[in-house]
Amino acid sequence: MEVQAEQRRIVDLELQQARYEATLAERRYAACDPDNRLIAAQLEKSWESALQRVQACQRRFDAVDQTLSAVAMPDLGGLAQDLSAAWDAPGVTMRTRQQLLHTLVQEIFADPDEKTREIVLTIHWRGGQHS
Numbered sequence: 001m002e003v004q005a006e007q008r009r010i011v012d013l014e015l016q017q018a019r020y021e022a023t024l025a026e027r028r029y030a031a032c033d034p035d036n037r038l039i040a041a042q043l044e045k046s047w048e049s050a051l052q053r054v055q056a057c058q059r060r061f062d063a064v065d066q067t068l069s070a071v072a073m074p075d076l077g078g079l080a081q082d083l084s085a086a087w088d089a090p091g092v093t094m095r096t097r098q099q100l101l102h103t104l105v106q107e108i109f110a111d112p113d114e115k116t117r118e119i120v121l122t123i124h125w126r127g128g129q130h131s
Contacts (some may be wrong), residue, residue, distance in 0.1 A: 008064045015057040022050035 025047035032040045109122040123131050
């Protein structure tokens with residue numbers, strides 16, 4: 001999911017740059033002396049090229065946006081009911097368990113208790129619960 005979001009951000013930046021360049025080309029064309037037809041024709045071509053780039057970037061942005069909306073977020077509601085089944089399922093690797101924890105845990109605080117010489121861990125789960 002993070003890779004798709006990064007791709008969306010990159011395409012969005014390209015689209016913004018293309019729009020800026022098209023606006024700049026339009027201003028150059030508008031500022032050109034109409035009597036200088038050779039320069040005006042070249043500036044018009046540059047403006048048209050910039051507008052085509054905007055359209056191409058917009059199509060790519062729409063395609064990436066549709067891809068992101070088509071990717072459904074996993075339903076983790078059932079997982080919360082039986083976490084041990086997911087953890088102990090056959091074929092689950094340590095990397096998968098790490099990803100599972102990364103998905104479920106927001107942050108962990110470690111507080112040393114000097115009297116008992118223990119460390120108390122407080123887990124903040126993504127759903128807002130603490131343990």
